[in-house]
Amino acid sequence: MTLLKRCCCGCDLRGGSLAIGVASLLLIGVTQLVLGIYCLLNIDETRKRLKFENAVTFGIVDPESDAAAYIFLGILLLVAIIYIIVSLVLIHGVRTKRQFLLLPWVFFTFLNMIMAFAGGILMLINSHGYAVHVIAGVLVLIISTLWIYFTCVVFSFFQALQDGDYW
Template sequence: MTANNLVVVPGCCCCFSLRVGTLIIAILNLLFHIGEGAYGIYLGVNGVPEGWMDLAIDIIMIIFSIILIHGVRTENRNLAVAWVWASAIGVALSIIVGILYIIFTNSVIAAIILFVLAAVQIYFIIVVRSYAISLEGPELAA
């Protein structure tokens, strides 16, 4: 087993193939970020400037979710890897924001929610990465 294959799963949630699981993950991410984007618009319109920043991030993630859906449809490994990298950056930012919430506010609940969502997203990244590896073999270094 090479270092690239240390974190690879054979399927998604023990009952779906990697391809089906990746497609489900792409659709769930798309719906989640559409909902978050709508909430960002709501916040922005109501005078919360962070809402517009959230909307910008959600638009980027909506685009990457669509890219992943297309990648699964066409079995394009590079599109799946692009989603993996975008999501990894998103998880890193979520963890940083969670730490900042704990440091600068009393919003421990919001930080816990961010950490739980980050943990779920890490599992999603592992599944999509495993799917990408399955498309063209173990030489993927994502």
């Protein structure tokens, strides 16, 4: 039995999953990759704008060195590349109706959105009343909730394929 019967826009689960795959490829994967490369090319400006505390680098790397920025941006690029790969696998899985090709995107997106949701809560807790931080925290929570719903849509399509509704 599927979790959802239709996508929120009124289209079926297959069309919604395909649209979600393309949107996540472009909005998250490619945007994050371009942003990471831009920040790497402008490392001095990036270091000025991003402050690395000992809590972030766990005391392993000097927060004032370029190494902290390179490590952070390297992880950002790695996550972007993985997200592009799982988004392409999702799109191929939806097109060919292969249910197990949907699972990498579901798991990776769900984990990313749980981390983003926790980050939004931490942003609200540490806002100290600054409006920009509160607005950014609320925005991150809204986007995280939306992507958790998108994960439910793709997982519902996985269940529909498993039940034989799309064969």
